[in-house]
Amino acid sequence: MSSTAGRRRPGDDITICGAILGPTGPTVDVHVADGRVAEIIPGAHAGTSGRRVDASGKMVLPGLWDAHVHMVQWATARRRIDLAAARSATHAADMLANALRARQTPPHAGEVVVGYGYRDALWPDAPHAWLLERAAPGIAVALQSADLHTAWLSPAALRLLGRPEHPTGILREQECFDAMAAFVGVEPDLLDQWVLEAAAAAAARGVTGILDFEYADTVADWSRRAARGRLPLHVTCSIARELLPQALDLRLRTGRPVPGAEGDLEVGPVKLFTDGSLNTRTALCDEPYPPSHPGALAAADAGSGHAAMGYAELVDTMEQAAKGGIEAAVHAIGDTANGIALDAFEHVAGSGRIEHAQLLR
Incomplete structure (x- = not known):
């Protein structure tokens, strides 16, 4: 169904006629009033008031929800060089060079060329700053992996970051997050425009709501966007760990509306990390x-992953959040990390969720 079907739009009175309900039927008419499904009427073309839309032969489904999205990342990724098809570090550098040659104008002074989407865990060669220098001499380049946990920087980008002596140009975990935040800085008004355009694109494909885990103050950011006008979809705003005290002071509660947002925004869980990611070899296993290429194990902190938060710290933070009515969303990918997360949930005995849970025993 259209993303508007689940949203209140006073005065709407529409009947979707002759639609197939779900993958196997039956054929029904769907009456939508004030932006909500008011009635599902068996049989096609039943008599109802208001505007009628012929949907004969088309399937009608509930609105889709994306339960884990980084909206700023996606909005900016739509304007970046896509490296998902790269089969090696050399191939990724060649793709970068080809993309730059295809541009109508060269990068301007001070511009950082941003790419995304590569997966280097099984590449036969190692990414390195000199490969980017060869592909784009003198140009500041920042390439982010598909899992968002690794940044691959050119020498010019390292100089902008104040780290010209870095040996490889590969930054992981918090170093990656900080670097990419510095490089993709966009004026807030323009960034909000990009995010709203991305939200509209998602809504056009049937997405009616998202849970935004962006590394930012999502409550404040989405409140600012909502002040521009009606949002194209419903947004649940996660809370960054460092903003938990502020959220508790503001008496924000998971599942409650964000004050002043007219129902478009909802408070989500606090995001906590126990480890990194598999591609970056920082998932705690x-x-x-x-080894996949020389230096891979050394880059992954002794080979078994990275403990972002231990059991005791995780339990303490979850208990603090739970007392204030805020649930936890715990990032856990490796099997060790998932064990820590499950043990913490058992101890706290509160509701919440594990994000990813990719490697389990």
């Missing part, structure tokens, strides 16, 4: 990672 019981067994060490096998």
Whole structure:
């Protein structure tokens, strides 16, 4: 169904006629009043008031929800060089060079060329700053992996970051997050425009709501966007760990509306990390990672991953949040990390969720 079907739009009175309900039917008419499904009427073309839309042969489904999105990341990724098809570090550098040659104008002074989407865990060669220098001499380049946990920087980008002596140009975890935040800085008004355009694109494909885990003050950011006008979809705003005290002071509660947002925004969980990611080899695992290219194990902190938050700290933070009515969303990818997260949920005995849970025993 259209993303407007689940949103209140006073005065709407529409009947979607002759639609197939779900993958196997039956054929029904769907009456939408004030932006909500008011009635599902068996049989096609039943008599109802208001505007009628012929949907014969088309399927009608509930609105879709994206339960884990980084909206600023996606909005900016739509304007970046896509490296998802790269089969090696050399191939990724060649794709970068080709994309720059295809541009109508070269990068201007001070511009950082941003790419995304590569997966280097199984590449036969290692990414390195000199490969980017060869592909784009003198140009500041910042490439972010598909899992968002690794940044691959050119020498010019490292100089902008104040780290010209970095040996490889590969930054992981918090260093990556900080670098990409510095490089993709966009004026707030323009960034809000990009995010709203991305939200509208998602809504046009049937997405009616998202849970935004962006690394930012999502409550404040989405409140500012909502002040521009009606949002194209419903947004649940996660709370960054460092903003938990502020959220508790403001008496924000998971599942409650964000004050002043007219129902478009809802308070979500606090996001907590126990480890990193598999591609970056920082997911915390019981067994060490096998080498894929020279230096891979050394780059992954002794080979078994990275503990972003230990059990005691995780429990303490979850208990603090739970006392204030805020649930936890715990990022856990490796099997060790998932064990820590499950043990913490058992101890706290509160509701919440594990994000990803990719490697389980």
